[in-house]
Amino acid sequence: MPEAVVTLETPQEVQRVPLVANERSLNWITENVSSIVESRTPLWWWLAFLPTAALALIGLTCIGYQISNGVGVWGENKTVGWAWDITNFVFWIGIGHAGTLISAILFLTRQKWRTSINRAAEAMTLFAVICAGIFPGIHVGRVWMAWYLAPVPNSYGIWPNFRSPLLWDVFAVSTYFTVSVLFWYTGLVPDLATLRDRAKSRVRKFIYGVIALGWRGSNRQWRHYEMAYLLLAGLSTPLVLSVHSVVSFDFATSILPGWHTTIFPPYFVAGAIFGGFAMVLTILLPARLLYPQLNDMVTRQHVDKMAKIILLTGSIVGYAYLMELFIAYYGANKFELFTFLEARVGVHGKGWYNWAYYCMMTCNVLSPQVFWSKWARGNYIVVFIICMFVNVGMWFERFVIIVTSLAQDFLPSSWHHYHPSWVEIWTFAGTFGIFLSLFLLFMRFLPMICAFEVKAVTPAADPHRHLPGPHAGDSQAHAAAEAHP
Amino acid sequence: MAEYRKVYGLGAEFDSAAALMTAAEKIRDAGFTKWDVHSPFPVHGMDKAMGLGKSWLSAPVFIGGALGTLTAVLLTCIPSFALYPVIVHGKPYDWRTLPAFVPIFFELTVLCSAFTTVFALMIMNQLPKWYHPVFNWERFSRVSDDGFFLVVEARDPKFSETKTRALLEEIGGHHVTLIHD
Numbered sequence: 001m002p003e004a005v006v007t008l009e010t011p012q013e014v015q016r017v018p019l020v021a022n023e024r025s026l027n028w029i030t031e032n033v034s035s036i037v038e039s040r041t042p043l044w045w046w047l048a049f050l051p052t053a054a055l056a057l058i059g060l061t062c063i064g065y066q067i068s069n070g071v072g073v074w075g076e077n078k079t080v081g082w083a084w085d086i087t088n089f090v091f092w093i094g095i096g097h098a099g100t101l102i103s104a105i106l107f108l109t110r111q112k113w114r115t116s117i118n119r120a121a122e123a124m125t126l127f128a129v130i131c132a133g134i135f136p137g138i139h140v141g142r143v144w145m146a147w148y149l150a151p152v153p154n155s156y157g158i159w160p161n162f163r164s165p166l167l168w169d170v171f172a173v174s175t176y177f178t179v180s181v182l183f184w185y186t187g188l189v190p191d192l193a194t195l196r197d198r199a200k201s202r203v204r205k206f207i208y209g210v211i212a213l214g215w216r217g218s219n220r221q222w223r224h225y226e227m228a229y230l231l232l233a234g235l236s237t238p239l240v241l242s243v244h245s246v247v248s249f250d251f252a253t254s255i256l257p258g259w260h261t262t263i264f265p266p267y268f269v270a271g272a273i274f275g276g277f278a279m280v281l282t283i284l285l286p287a288r289l290l291y292p293q294l295n296d297m298v299t300r301q302h303v304d305k306m307a308k309i310i311l312l313t314g315s316i317v318g319y320a321y322l323m324e325l326f327i328a329y330y331g332a333n334k335f336e337l338f339t340f341l342e343a344r345v346g347v348h349g350k351g352w353y354n355w356a357y358y359c360m361m362t363c364n365v366l367s368p369q370v371f372w373s374k375w376a377r378g379n380y381i382v383v384f385i386i387c388m389f390v391n392v393g394m395w396f397e398r399f400v401i402i403v404t405s406l407a408q409d410f411l412p413s414s415w416h417h418y419h420p421s422w423v424e425i426w427t428f429a430g431t432f433g434i435f436l437s438l439f440l441l442f443m444r445f446l447p448m449i450c451a452f453e454v455k456a457v458t459p460a461a462d463p464h465r466h467l468p469g470p471h472a473g474d475s476q477a478h479a480a481a482e483a484h485p
Numbered sequence: 486m487a488e489y490r491k492v493y494g495l496g497a498e499f500d501s502a503a504a505l506m507t508a509a510e511k512i513r514d515a516g517f518t519k520w521d522v523h524s525p526f527p528v529h530g531m532d533k534a535m536g537l538g539k540s541w542l543s544a545p546v547f548i549g550g551a552l553g554t555l556t557a558v559l560l561t562c563i564p565s566f567a568l569y570p571v572i573v574h575g576k577p578y579d580w581r582t583l584p585a586f587v588p589i590f591f592e593l594t595v596l597c598s599a600f601t602t603v604f605a606l607m608i609m610n611q612l613p614k615w616y617h618p619v620f621n622w623e624r625f626s627r628v629s630d631d632g633f634f635l636v637v638e639a640r641d642p643k644f645s646e647t648k649t650r651a652l653l654e655e656i657g658g659h660h661v662t663l664i665h666d
Contacts (some may be wrong), residue, residue, distance in 0.1 A: 017595050025631065025637070026525060027630055030630040054490065125517075151560055157569060159564035159565075159569040162561045162586055163559075163573060164573070165620045168588040171589050172592050173591070175592040179596065182600070182602075182603045186603060191629075192630035193628075194630060196526075197630065197632070198629075208611075213615075214615045214616070215612065216617055216625075217524055217628045217629060219523070219527070219528070219532070220526065220537070224610055225610065227540035228602050228603065229531065230606075231543060231598070231602045231606070232603075235595050235598050238594045242588070242591060242595075246588055389576070422488070429527075452526045455526045456529075457527055460501065460502070461526055461528070461529075462502065463528050463530050463534075464503065
């Protein structure tokens, strides 16, 4: 890794900031990543886990209540047939996209800073997709008929309609989840081997031993492993772009004003990455606070770079919002114009959900502009607050798209207001419980930093490191210089 | 370890990735074939140092992906063309409907390729394999931490307990140990 080498000739001002701060050794990385899993469960963990698990239970109870009573317990009506269910689905699936972006797209573009955040971000992807998958599953009403979505031969001779974007969605989301699990587990194997080798108790030795598959870090294994990782990254990159594109087709292929636009696929993908990075930071900033040893691996430059991505994608989303307005005007379609100017922007005050539109605009377009300031990107409190704004804004974006278009569509006589019922509200709150509980369990039992990849970007990993440079505080570099005269 | 057990090979420990790579080049040049290096992370350039070519994992993945596309074509076309030609929104149900199936073609291609990648990786790396002679070496547990190891197998035609040990020590290896099966 040539750019990680600090030679005597490299001028100070063009040297890269080291990815692992404070010149930590390989052993230090192993020790500090594994100790999170190996130490006793801290008190804060229980204090965090019990409420989130309780919230998850409330959510599951609401789902049970909804399944036993039917979707009528939600606030939807004939006009607004999709509301919080699909809003929440798109919200959660979008969050997942940042994890795949970090693990796949940043891998293909050789962004080495991804190594310390990819594991946690991928875990976040999986848990977000689990939360997302709940909503389309239960909104079909008769959940026991959901198997009709799968193209299986049945005694009625009925097949699903493969030309429906809703069926594409079934394929896209299930493929996305499966491939993400495979990618995540493949990346975990070498670190599980670390936990296996360090395990003291028989139970841990057995469990980590089994799931580490007998990995022994041999180069004949690494050779294929690296190719597998590259292939999975190459497969996940178009996949992640396709998933939110397909989600946007659910809307774009219909004829409803505000939905029927070609800008949706890129706009949804940018929005997904935007919201996802905000969620990555929402999770990683508290994790850094609770485990201060992570600070040398998830450094200031990581937060800075993620803030920059939020700024970029937020601006793309802002451009898409404005372009939608322009096309509504330029297209001269009365209904399209009404949806945008009245139902959303509220020029003549005829819209019912204008407040949601302005909430979205403020949170998604204005708030990330703060990240033009270097000070703001370096201030964790500011970053955290902006990420919270983005999380809220991205939920409102989907709410605005779905509810404003449906509530006030072509015929004023069929317009209808929408209010969420308590079941919907607690089901959504419950998915946060599920998401956070799963993440806390992940932090407790699996290495949340990809230790072997972090090791590979340290100067000690450079096979051509012969000169005892400024990082050679140990005997390794001297031995290397001796071994290679 | 009991002495009567079969010898698996000789293992040596090295100080750094750079030292391991230099040693690998020397072992390669000495003409050994049944040997391997072990490191906590993939060392860049080690394949060349060991005289290994590019991984051929992409070949099975290509086949897997192609089979995925084929599955998707059959899965969508057979019901649509023959078994259950349903007309929705007046859309055609013959070959002209193919563009509507592209998302399914794509997703199943990716799905099958990803499964093939992971299963081919397991087969090519002979995983899961929970027992391996190198695990009998106490020092070897550092391989997943910060240890760099080189192991020459006894079944290598050039293997000799004394000469290989001398060679490993000469190229900078320490804690040279006989590993039993």
